[in-house]
Amino acid sequence: MFKKILLAIDGSKHSERATEKAIELAKLQDSASIEMLYVVAGNKSKSDVLHYGDSDTASLKRKRLLADYKEMIEAENISTDTTVLHGKDGTAEAIIAHANEHDYDVLVLGSRGLNTMQTMVLGSVSHKVVKYVKAPVLMVK
Amino acid sequence: MTTIEKIKNEWFSNVKGDVLAGMVVALALIPEAIAFSIIAGVDPMVGLYASFSIAVIISFVGGRPGMISAATGAMALLMITLVADHGLEYLLAATILTGILQILFGVFKLAKLMKFVPRSVMIGFVNALAILIFTSQLQHFVNETWVMYALVALTLVIIYILPRFTKAVPSTLVAIVVVTALAIMMNFGVRTVGDMGALPDTLPVFLIPNIPLNFETLAIIFPYSLALAMVGILESLLTASIVDDMTDTDSDKNKESRGQGIANVATGFVGGMAGCAMIGQSVINVKSGGTGRLSALVAGVFLMFLIIVLGNWVVQIPMAALAGVMIMVSIGTFDWSSVTNIHKIPRTDAIVMVTVVGTVVYTHDLAIGVFAGVILSAIFFAWKLSQVKIEEHYSMKMKTMTYEVHGQLFFASVQDFVTQLDYELDAKHVILDLSNAHLWDDSAVGALDKIEHKYGLRNITVxxxxxxxxxxxxxxKIGGLSKASGH
Known part of the structure; x- marks a missing residue:
């Protein structure tokens, strides 16, 4: 049923819950795999480089951040790999493009929980993703 | 990779993306180049020539393909007093000297010096820059009617809300076009770009700044050039790292420093003001699909083309629209996460960051702010390192005291270290265990001698x-010397 699972991660608490749900989904099926997707949008590059000093260090921090989720998944004997997308105009657009270019059975993502004002200016990632991704989407609150 | 393959890769591997992104950037550069000229106190022409010349030259000689350089706010803010006191010709000379200093910086491979600028200083730098760009716009609001305020508000609403519906056209461009059209049709009579000075109607030409070539001139321009060179390199290398991260590729920072220098020398000779890399524009470029050298070239050429062809329309842009765009630039420049996370970072880092911002806002000089931040960080660092911890282990039977020393022994820490020991001990023997300590300088060795001497007076061996x-x-090395000569 859900064999190829795409898991979008932003490193927040919501990602952790989304990962748990993705693992539950994967366990329903023999030899299911989870691909973790992390998007470095333009402004994320700016603040990461400012706070970590340079691009190499920022990449290392991201790798470490993703390693926690990888561990969670591998602890359940589920195969997993990681995709990091750079320089994209908007997180939602990058997730949508990646999900639709490849063949996934389901996309799992956490909801950021922005307030009304933030949603108005930034736009809701999950809303756009649910609307435009062709595969079924599991949004974890 | 052979040279030809490399050139091909850097220039022509992404032609469509680079050309489109370059055109988007050109449109975004025009209002900023004009606004930064006005901040510096020169005609919009000076900033536009600079943006054209820097973008074009850096596309050939820069070290970071995909990065956009032009006239910038950080540099414009440093020029204000030079232009006010001495005029445009001195600014052009200072621009050339800035370039020469930057070329030297690149040739001597000093990019590695950047590691002495702590992150908290860089964050303070961008935040201070954002605040100065914002406050520099306030002069346009003095003695204005509500019409001007409404136009600024309209500009900002379009800029921030339009991308929610479409990202096909840059929202700043739409905002400028709409507000300009509205101002012309309704005949509001608000101040426009044309009121601020001349726009170019020809391509720039080579000219030598009209200044006396003597020591007095050098004394005037050198401090400005030094500050400009430093700030330019700082912002350019920061931007290069951001573009590295956005494209997941590496870049040559020394080549970039040299390239910035070459671009500034050339720009001074064609009547432009000094510039550097731009974070915001580079982010726009990469997001729009520009990753190669071609995009900076297209941005520069297309900007000049637009100004020469559409100059009559550009002069009609209301200052209100420009102020709105600059407020957006300022909001985008500010590192908001540094404010929301300020309680999470080490307190000394927060103090350094706030000090940089405070110094810059007070002096209006980014170079002084960075300098103050680096010095303060160094003091904090020395203070933290100078904390020496000592653990005592006393053996009654052996009449022996063992001091386990934890920390760095150097000029700033030894005084504290020496006074922490107890010299009125009931002991025959003192052991200084330095397994967890490190001696750094003459003062550290001297302190050990002093301790030995003090115990020696009480007949305690060390x-x-x-x-x-x-x-x-x-x-x-040192002990041998002092023993030989002294005792």
Whole structure:
């Protein structure tokens, strides 16, 4: 049923819950795999480089951040790999493009929980993703 | 990779993306180049020539393909007093000297010096820059009617809300076009770009700044050039790292420094003001699909083309629209996460960041702010390092006291270290265990001599154990000297 699972991660608490749900989904099926997707949008590059000093260090921090989720998944004997997308105009657009270019059975993502004002200016990632991704989407609150 | 393959890769591997992104950037550069000229106190022409010349030249000689350089706010803010006191010709000369200093910086491979600028200083730098760009716009609001305020508000609403519906056209461009059209049709009579000075109607030409070539001139421009060179390199290398991260590729920072220098020298000779890399524009470029050298070239050429063809329309842009765009630039420049996370970062880092911002806002000089931040960080660092911890282990039977020393022994820490020891001990023997300590300088060795001497007066012998290799080498070198000459 859900064999190829795409898991979008932003490193927040919501990602952790989304990962748990993705693992539950994967366990329903023999030899299911989870691909973790992390998007470095333009402004994320700016603040990461400012706070970590340079691009190499920022990449290392991201790798470490993703390693926690990888561990969670591998602890359940589920195969997993990681995709990091750079320089994209908007997180939602990058997730949508990646999900639709490849063949996934389901996309799992956490909801950021922005307030009304933030949603108005930034736009809701999950809303756009649910609307435009062709595969079924599991949004974890 | 052969040279030809490399050139092909850097220039023509992404032609469509680079051309489109370059055109988007050109449109975004025009209002900023004009606004930064006005900040510096020169005609919009000076900033537009600079943006054209820097973008075009850096596309050939820069070290970071995909990065956009042009006239910038950080540099414009440093020029204000030079232009006010001495005029445009001195600014052009200062621009050339800035370039020469930057070329030297690149040739001597000083990009590695950047590691002495702590992150908290860089964050303070961008935040201070954002605040100065914002406050520089306030002059346009003085003695204005509500019409001007409404136009600024309209500009900002379009800029921020339009991308929610479409990202096909840059929202700043739409905002400028709408507000300009509205101002012309309704005949509001608000101040426009045309009121602020001349726009170019020809391509720039080569000219030598009309200044006396003597020591007095050098004394005037050198401090400005030094500050400009430093700030330019700082912002350019920061931007290069951001573009590295956005494209997941590496870049040559020394080549970039040299390239910035070449671009500024050339720009001074064609009547433009000094510039550097731009974070915001580079982010726009990469997001729009520009990753190669071609996009900066297209941005520069297309900007000049637009100004020469559409100059009559550009002069009609209301200052209100420009102020709105600059407020957006300022909001985008500010590192908001540094404010929301300020309670999470080490307190000394927060103090350094706030000090940089405070210094810059007070002096209006980014270079002084960075300098103050680096000095303060160094003081904090020395203070943190100078904390020496001592653990005591006393053996009654052996009449021996062992001091386990944890920390760095150097000029700032030894005084504290020496006074922490107890000299009125009931002991025959004192062991200084330095396994967890490190001797750094003459003062550290001197302190050990002093301790030995003080115990010696009380007939207590001192034994030093656990010296690491580097420390004992230092001790031999200096200790040998002082023993030979002194005692």
């Amino acid at each position: 034994e030093i154990t656990g010296l690491n290799k580097e420390s004992s080498q230092l001790m031999e």
